[in-house]
Amino acid sequence: MKKIILIITVLLVSIALVSCSGNEAKETELAKPAIAVKAELVKTETIEMKKNYTGSLKGEKQTTVYAKVSEAVESIDVREGDEVKANQKILLLDKTGPSSNYLQTRELYLNAKKQYEKMEYLYKEGAVSELDFDAAETDYKVKKASYDAASRLVEIESPIAGVVTSIDVSEGDFVQVGQKLATVANSEKLRVTFEVNPNEIASMKIGAKVSVLNEKTNSKTSGKISAIASSADPISRAFKVEAILENISKDLKPGMFVRIEYVAEILNDVIVIPRKAVQIRNEQDMVFVAFNGMAYLKAVELGADNNGDIVVLSGLQKSDTLITIGQEYLDDSTEIRITEIN
Known part of the structure; x- marks a missing residue:
């Protein structure tokens, strides 16, 4: 009997030890590092609650030059990005073409000039009447005006000083009347137009400050909102907003793609x-x-x-x-x- 009790006791102790060992293992498994x-x-x-938009720069004063006669492009004297002066020649159309009448008006002008100079000399010498001299002078002025007009048709000039933002033809192209030749923009003041969602347009105010980021130089130029559309664009459903900025550093050029930053609210x-x-x-x-x-x-x-x-x-x-x-x-x-x- 004592032997049976001893065996049972040993078994119970063994089970208890195994159980404790298992619990310790589980606790070790459950313990995780921080x-x-x-x-x-x-x-x-x-x-500052900032909103970002994108747009392309244009000159505040910008002009597009169109062909007024149908002729071939003989030469292009400037490239995109070049600065030009007012009345500087930017390209030349064929002077010998039939549409320009350049050669005919030039010949008539030179003959009239020669006759005028002759009559002027004779008039000073008293050899011709004032009436004859006036007739020669009038004919000379008319022929010169016709020649100047014909020259402007083929010798295409920039109407304003600025930067050439686009050349839309190539040498040898035959252009038609009304075809776009080039665009020139004044770069001293620039304007940028960007689109604003309807839920953001209420924060826009005329005269409010914007910052224009030149991503090439990572510099910012300040400007002011100058115009806000009163209705949304029917296609994009966005409102067009325009800002004007002074291009004092000349870092910005018409035609550049820029990012516009606007402080909509200060919290x-x-x-x-x-x-x-x-x-x-x-x-x-x-x-x-x-x-x-x-x-x-x-x-x-x-x-x-x-x-x-x-x-x-x-x-x-x-x-x-x-x-x-x-x-x-x-x-x-x-x-x-x-x-x-x-």
């Missing part, structure tokens, strides 16, 4: 956090805050988005420790280790 995260202290600040004493810190859990915006080595989920109400940051309307308080990196690996009440805090 998750490393980065965080920042929540603070309030004043921010004072608001909490702003990185957009990446927000997690969507159970279809709700949530963030993790750190407290005593643990991460806790908090529901937040979000406001306006501002270039990667977002305004928090409620759910966070000043000096909360917001987890900004590593939050995707967390659950509520997870043990954490903060490696960096801003």
